[in-house]
Amino acid sequence: xxxxxxxxxxxxxxxxxxxxxxxxxxxxxxxxxxxxxxxxxxxxxxxxxxxxxxxxxxxxxxxxxxxxxxxxxxxxxxxxxxxxxxxxxxxxxxxxxxxxxxxxxxxxxxxxxxxxxxxxxxxxxxxxxxxxxxxxxxxxxxxxxxxxxxxxxxxxxxxxxxxxxxxxxxxxxxxxxxxxxxxxxxxxxxxxxxxxxxxxxxxxxxx
Ligand SMILES: C[S@@+](CC[C@H](N)C(=O)[O-])C[C@H]1O[C@@H](n2cnc3c(N)ncnc32)[C@H](O)[C@@H]1O
Numbered sequence: 512x513x514x515x516x517x518x519x520x521x522x523x524x525x526x527x528x529x530x531x532x533x534x535x536x537x538x539x540x541x542x543x544x545x546x547x548x549x550x551x552x553x554x555x556x557x558x559x560x561x562x563x564x565x566x567x568x569x570x571x572x573x574x575x576x577x578x579x580x581x582x583x584x585x586x587x588x589x590x591x592x593x594x595x596x597x598x599x600x601x602x603x604x605x606x607x608x609x610x611x612x613x614x615x616x617x618x619x620x621x622x623x624x625x626x627x628x629x630x631x632x633x634x635x636x637x638x639x640x641x642x643x644x645x646x647x648x649x650x651x652x653x654x655x656x657x658x659x660x661x662x663x664x665x666x667x668x669x670x671x672x673x674x675x676x677x678x679x680x681x682x683x684x685x686x687x688x689x690x691x692x693x694x695x696x697x698x699x700x701x702x703x704x705x706x707x708x709x710x711x712x713x714x715x716x717x718x
Contacts, residue, residue: 520586524602527589531576539613545574546601550617553578553649555605555637556624560588562698563620567598568574573617580604604638610643616649621658623700625664630708638669643676654678654718659687659711661704666712678716687711 524530531537537544541551550573554563557577565657567575577600579585579681585602592598624637634641638658647654656678674680684690688705697705705711 517583517586520582521591523586523712524582527600528594529589529592529598530585530602532602534603535609538611539615541576541612541615542574545597547574549574549597550619550651551576551615552618553612553616554620554622555608556580556621557588557600558584558623559699560585560600561624561702562696563598564592564595565696566590566596573597575599576601578603578605578608584654598639605642608642609648610647614648614651617651617653618655618657619649621656622698623660623662623704624665625660626660626662628664633668634666638665638672640672640676643672643678655716657706657713657715659698659701659710659713660702661709663712666714670714673714673716676718678718680714681717682713682715684713685710687713693701 527534533546542548551600552573555578557563557579560577563575574597577588579602580601581604584699585600595621595649601611604647621637627635635638646656658669688696688711701711
């Protein structure tokens with residue numbers, strides 16, 4: 512998803528109270544941003560923010576950070592809310608995520624990540640072992656990842672990567688909307704694909 516040329520996006524991001532612009536300065540100290548010791552959950556590739564905004568409202572005792580690569584996408588999340596105490600966004604490429612956080616994250620959400628279908632691009636997938644290795648440095652103690660996708664090939668690839676890397680499967684669904692979804696918070700892409708009748712795949716893993 513890439514929205515081009517959103518007028519004034521850079522300016523809106525710079526002014527927003529929800530965006531951490533000096534994010535390089537907090538490694539290992541992100542709790543200072545929230546002024547509490549509550550768990551910190553990260554969504555990587557947060558898109559237009561629907562999931563993380565609704566999670567922050569639903570779980571006020573958890574701190575949420577959404578990572579998004581593009582100004583033109585992140586600005587759509589900022590248009591939805593001025594300020595939520597337990598929510599922040601960082602505009603950055605997750606390739607450098609292990610330079611930003613250290614032993615302070617409890618859960619990572621990977622929602623409808625770009626599938627990078629070509630074999631030669633597989634290391635760009637956010638569930639590739641290249642990224643799993645980076646995530647190791649982020650987690651506080653227990654490693655915990657929750658992934659949702661409509662893309663069966665990405666899902667199968669990710670299961671192999673996760674289990675080869677030593678993760679244990681806690682929960683798995685091959686059609687989320689066939690299960691009890693009372694606790695589920697939908698993302699923008701999830702709504703779109705579910706409404707088109709596609710199955711939504713979900714996996715929760717720990718290590
Ligand atoms: C397909 S969209 C899904 C958005 C949202 N998670 C959802 O489920 O509706 C993937 C998003 O991840 C972002 N993204 C992809 N690679 C990224 C990276 N390396 N670092 C940060 N964001 C990334 C894209 O810009 C895009 O907004």
